Structures are given as C-alpha cells and as structure tokens.
Amino acid sequence: xxxxxxxxxxxxxxxxxxxxxxxxxxxxKDLAQAIEFAFQYDRKILVEEYIxxxxxxxxxxxxxxxxxxxxxxxIPQAEFYSYEAKYLDENGAHFCIPAELPLQQTQxxxxxxxxxxxxxxxxxxxxxxxxxxxxxxLVVNEINTIPGFTQISMYPKMWEHSGxxxxxLLDRLIALAxxxxxxxxxTRFTR
Numbered sequence: 001x002x003x004x005x006x007x008x009x010x011x012x013x014x015x016x017x018x019x020x021x022x023x024x025x026x027x028x029k030d031l032a033q034a035i036e037f038a039f040q041y042d043r044k045i046l047v048e049e050y051i052x053x054x055x056x057x058x059x060x061x062x063x064x065x066x067x068x069x070x071x072x073x074x075i076p077q078a079e080f081y082s083y084e085a086k087y088l089d090e091n092g093a094h095f096c097i098p099a100e101l102p103l104q105q106t107q108x109x110x111x112x113x114x115x116x117x118x119x120x121x122x123x124x125x126x127x128x129x130x131x132x133x134x135x136x137x138l139v140v141n142e143i144n145t146i147p148g149f150t151q152i153s154m155y156p157k158m159w160e161h162s163g164x165x166x167x168x169l170l171d172r173l174i175a176l177a178x179x180x181x182x183x184x185x186x187t188r189f190t191r
Contacts (some may be wrong), residue, residue, distance in 0.1 A: 001047055002028045008050040010080070011035055013042030017144070019083045026049070030065040051116070051141075053133040056099055058113035059147070061169070063123045063176050068110035069158040071130075073099035095154065097161045101132075108138060116143055123180050124173060127155050 021041035023034035
C-alpha cells in the first residue's frame with residue numbers, strides 16, 4: 001500500500017461518517033494499527049491517498065434537476081478534520097462561506113457537484129466535498145447524503161449564502177420528498 005500510494009495516507013471505515021475511525025498514517029510502521037482501528041468500525045475499509053489542497057464543499061438540492069449552492073471552504077486547524085475537531089473542539093476548524101474562488105472555479109465546482117449527485121442517483125439533498133490542489137485541479141473527495149443539518153451546519157449555511165434561508169430550505173426539501181413519493185407511487189412493480 002505504501003509503495004503504491006506513498007505517505008501520508010488515510011485509513012478509514014467505508015460506511016461511517018463524522019471522521020469516526022479515521023487515521024492519518026505518516027509512517028509505514030503505523031499502517032497495520034490504523035487498519036485494525038478502522039476495522040473496529042466497519043467490515044470494509046478504505047485506504048486513500050493524502051491530497052494536499054484546500055477543502056471545498058458544495059451543497060446540492062433537488063431530484064432530477066439538482067442545483068448547487070455557492071461553495072464553502074473548510075479550513076481545519078489540525079492535521080485533518082477529525083471527529084474531535086468537528087464536535088469537541090470549538091476551534092477545530094474555520095469556515096469561509098462563500099469560498100474565496102474565481103467565478104469560473106466556483107461554477108466548475110457547482111457543475112461537478114451536480115454531476116456527482118446525478119451520477120449516484122441522489123434525491124433530496126447531499127453535500128459534495130472536494131480537494132482543490134495548488135495547481136487548480138479539482139478532486140472529488142466524497143458525497144455526504146446525510147450532511148449535518150443544524151442551523152450552524154455547512155449544508156444550510158451554504159444555502160443561506162446562496163439566497164435560500166433555513167425555513168425555505170426545509171419547505172423545498174419537503175416538496176422534493178413529496179414529488180419523489182408521487183413518482184414512486186406511479187411506478188408499476190407488477191404486471
């Protein structure tokens with residue numbers, strides 16, 4: 001793994017969130033312990049290359065025709081955005097909403113976020129996370145189909161900065177769920 005991916009790298013459970021079970025491995029001798037730790041949280045794990053760059057997030061809303069918010073930037077104050085940084089350390093990260101990006105890059109992120117959303121057949125809402133390398137290359141990190149949804153979470157904050165307040169966002173999500181339910185009920189499952 002180290003020969004192929006280099007160091008540092010990340011080991012994490014495949015089906016968990018909030019950075020639970022994730023280890024940033026900086027030395028080869030720590031890889032086995034990181035793998036054992038990740039397997040405590042899932043039967044399947046991922047090993048990912050470390051990508052140096054800015055962490056950019058984009059909220060997506062919709063069913064068949066999704067729309068993307070203005071992107072935001074997560075600026076971790078530690079080595080990575082760990083569980084502790086997310087939930088226990090009030091200074092674990094800073095957020096810049098909207099992210100300070102040229103218009104063309106903002107539009108590229110919004111387009112890619114919607115493409116990822118459609119490719120995975122997501123309905124309702126999701127947050128698509130990216131890395132922006134120093135050379136300008138945009139790398140999709142992951143999609144969060146159940147993003148944080150408190151009034152202080154990134155998902156609604158990005159929509160707020162895009163002109164959709166929390167109450168209106170809730171109304172739109174309810175309408176999308178009702179539309180999806182109507183389509184599901186109109187679908188035949190037998191002859």
